[in-house]
Amino acid sequence: AQRVTQPEKLLSVFKGAPVELKCNYSYSGSPELFWYVQYSRQRLQLLLRHISRESIKGFTADLNKGETSFHLKKPFAQEEDSAMYYCALSPLSNTGKLIFGQGTTLQVKP
Amino acid sequence: DGGITQSPKYLFRKEGQNVTLSCEQNLNHDAMYWYRQDPGQGLRLIYYSQIVNDFQKGDIAEGYSVSREKKESFPLTVTSAQKNPTAFYLCASAETGLNTEAFFGQGTRLTVV
Numbered sequence: 001a002q003r004v005t006q007p008e009k010l011l012s013v014f015k016g017a018p019v020e021l022k023c024n025y026s027y028s029g030s031p032e033l034f035w036y037v038q039y040s041r042q043r044l045q046l047l048l049r050h051i052s053r054e055s056i057k058g059f060t061a062d063l064n065k066g067e068t069s070f071h072l073k074k075p076f077a078q079e080e081d082s083a084m085y086y087c088a089l090s091p092l093s094n095t096g097k098l099i100f101g102q103g104t105t106l107q108v109k110p
Numbered sequence: 111d112g113g114i115t116q117s118p119k120y121l122f123r124k125e126g127q128n129v130t131l132s133c134e135q136n137l138n139h140d141a142m143y144w145y146r147q148d149p150g151q152g153l154r155l156i157y158y159s160q161i162v163n164d165f166q167k168g169d170i171a172e173g174y175s176v177s178r179e180k181k182e183s184f185p186l187t188v189t190s191a192q193k194n195p196t197a198f199y200l201c202a203s204a205e206t207g208l209n210t211e212a213f214f215g216q217g218t219r220l221t222v223v
Binding site: 006009032034036043044045046049051052086088090096097098099100101102103 | 209211
């Protein structure tokens with residue numbers, strides 16, 4: 001079965017602290033993986049995708065096929081990073097399907 | 111103004127009634143999706159469509175139906191067979207192919223009384 005698991009419902013850190021939002025996936029092939037973010041009162045939007053190997057707003061995510069993980073990291077959290085973060089998977093065998101995890105709320109305290 | 115529009119924002123219905131949620135996009139995207147968002151459960155895929163006149167069931171399709179008669183539109187009907195229809199519903203669209211970004215609507219909150 002194709003599944004995305006985000007084990008933490010809430011992650012609370014102080015400003016300037018490192019952040020790691022965990023994402024594990026279950027898929028037998030090679031997936032496409034994404035992180036989406038929803039800021040307060042805004043639409044859900046793409047943050048980054050693994051294929052691009054990019055850093056957006058200081059966030060990076062590395063695909064670890066051995067551990068089937070795609071954790072989102074930022075070395076120094078900012079208050080404006082507070083939001084709901086979703087990890088998502090699109091199977092290469094069916095690029096029309098997009099599966100999301102349960103989401104993690106990141107709270108960055110001043 | 112390009113984008114994806116869901117209407118209405120809030121919807122109230124009596125138990126046992128069917129209700130249809132609207133989703134329209136002018137991004138010329140082939141793929142469209144419906145998700146249900148419940149607290150603690152994230153976004154669960156109800157139905158998706160990769161092309162006009164074709165759609166596939168997602169993980170929680172029971173009690174829902176969709177149509178895709180036009181590229182721009184992907185309405186979702188919540189039928190009386192859906193046991194727990196009160197939820198927040200999100201529609202999205204994307205280009206088909208690899209590594210494409212999904213664009214989301216603002217959502218519709220359905221409350222069944």
